[in-house]
Amino acid sequence: MANERLDLDKPLWDLNNFVGRWKYFAWMTDFRTCIEPESELLAAKKLCEQYRLGKEPADTTREQVIYAKKLYESAFHPDTGELQNVFGRMSFQVPGGMAITGAMLQFYRTTQAVVFWQWVNQSFNALVNYTNRNANSPITTYQLGAAYVSATAAAMITAIGCKSYWQKRASPLMARYVPFAAVAAANCANIPLMRQNEIKSGVDLIDEDGRKLAKSKLAAVKGISQVVISRIIMCAPGMLILPPIMERLEKYAWMQKIKPLHGPIQILMCGVSLTFMVPTACALFPQNCSIKTSTLQRWEPENYELLKKNCEAGEIPRYLYFNKGL
Structure with a gap:
C-alpha cells in the first residue's frame, strides 16, 4: 500500500x-x-x-x-449497511430504466399498453424509492402498499386522461408525451408517500462531527422535494427529446422496413440518455442536505428545544445535516 x-x-x-x-x-x-x-x-x-x-x-x-x-x-445502504436489492440500486437505473422507458415510449398507442407499462414502471419506482429511502425512518407494510397503489393510480389516471385528451385535440406527436406526463405525476405521489414517515416524524439532524442533535419535518420535506425534482429531471431528456426524433425517423422508408427494431432503438437511445442523466440528476443537490438551525427555531420550536438540550455543553451549530436519500 x-x-x-x-x-x-x-x-x-x-x-x-x-x-x-x-x-x-x-x-x-x-x-x-x-x-x-x-x-x-x-x-x-x-x-x-x-x-x-x-x-x-x-x-x-x-x-x-x-x-x-x-x-x-x-x-449497500448508507444508513444501515445492509446489502440492497440489485433491482432497487441506483446503479441499476440505467439498465432497468432504459428497458422500461423505451417500452413506454414505444407502446403508447393503446390504452392497455399504456396502463401495463405504467404499472411496470411504478412497480420499479416503488422498489427504487424503498431501497434508497432514509432508513432511519421505518415504514410499515400498510404504508408501503398505500404508497404503491396511490402512485400507480396517479400514473394511470394521468396517462389515460392525457391520452384521451390529446388523442382528440392534439397532434400524434403529443400522444408520445403521455408517458412523461404520467411518470412526472407518479413521482410527485410515489416518493412522498413511500417516505411519509420522514414527513410525519422528521429526519435525524447531525452536526459536522456526526452527532445526532435533533429531528426535523421541514428537513424531510426539503430532502424529498429535491429527490422528486431529481427523478423527473433524470428521465426528462429521454422522454422529451426522443419522441420528436422517433416521429421524424419513422417517416423514412428505411425505418418503415425495420419496424420490429423501433423498440430496441428507443431502448438503446434511452440507455445513452440515462447513462449521463443518472449521475447528473443525483448530483443536482448535495447528498447530505443542510438546514439552518434558525429555521428550526422559527418553524419547529419543539425540535429547536431538543437541539438546545443536546447542545448544553457547547455552542449551537449554525447548520445541521441529514441524508436526503436518492
Whole structure:
C-alpha cells in the first residue's frame, strides 16, 4: 500500500460542487457493478472494514481498496449497511430504466399498453424509492402498499386522461408525451408517500462531527422535494427529446422496413440518455442536505428545544445535516 492511507468515510471527490458530485455519482452508479456476484460485494465490504482497522491483507493495493469502496457504496445502504436489492440500486437505473422507458415510449398507442407499462414502471419506482429511502425512518407494510397503489393510480389516471385528451385535440406527436406526463405525476405521489414517515416524524439532524442533535419535518420535506425534482429531471431528456426524433425517423422508408427494431432503438437511445442523466440528476443537490438551525427555531420550536438540550455543553451549530436519500 502507498504511505498515504485513504479515509473510506470521505468521498474521493469534493461533493460541495456539482462537478465533484457528478464524478462521484458516475463512479458510484456504474451499472457494471450490478453484475458483480454477492460474494464479491460481501468481500468488498469485509475489505473496507479491515482497511478501516488497518488490518487489510499485506498485499492489498490502493486500487483494490478504491474498487472495494465503489462496490460497497453502490450496493449497500448508507444508513444501515445492509446489502440492497440489485433491482432497487441506483446503479441499476440505467439498465432497468432504459428497458422500461423505451417500452413506454414505444407502446403508447393503446390504452392497455399504456396502463401495463405504467404499472411496470411504478412497480420499479416503488422498489427504487424503498431501497434508497432514509432508513432511519421505518415504514410499515400498510404504508408501503398505500404508497404503491396511490402512485400507480396517479400514473394511470394521468396517462389515460392525457391520452384521451390529446388523442382528440392534439397532434400524434403529443400522444408520445403521455408517458412523461404520467411518470412526472407518479413521482410527485410515489416518493412522498413511500417516505411519509420522514414527513410525519422528521429526519435525524447531525452536526459536522456526526452527532445526532435533533429531528426535523421541514428537513424531510426539503430532502424529498429535491429527490422528486431529481427523478423527473433524470428521465426528462429521454422522454422529451426522443419522441420528436422517433416521429421524424419513422417517416423514412428505411425505418418503415425495420419496424420490429423501433423498440430496441428507443431502448438503446434511452440507455445513452440515462447513462449521463443518472449521475447528473443525483448530483443536482448535495447528498447530505443542510438546514439552518434558525429555521428550526422559527418553524419547529419543539425540535429547536431538543437541539438546545443536546447542545448544553457547547455552542449551537449554525447548520445541521441529514441524508436526503436518492
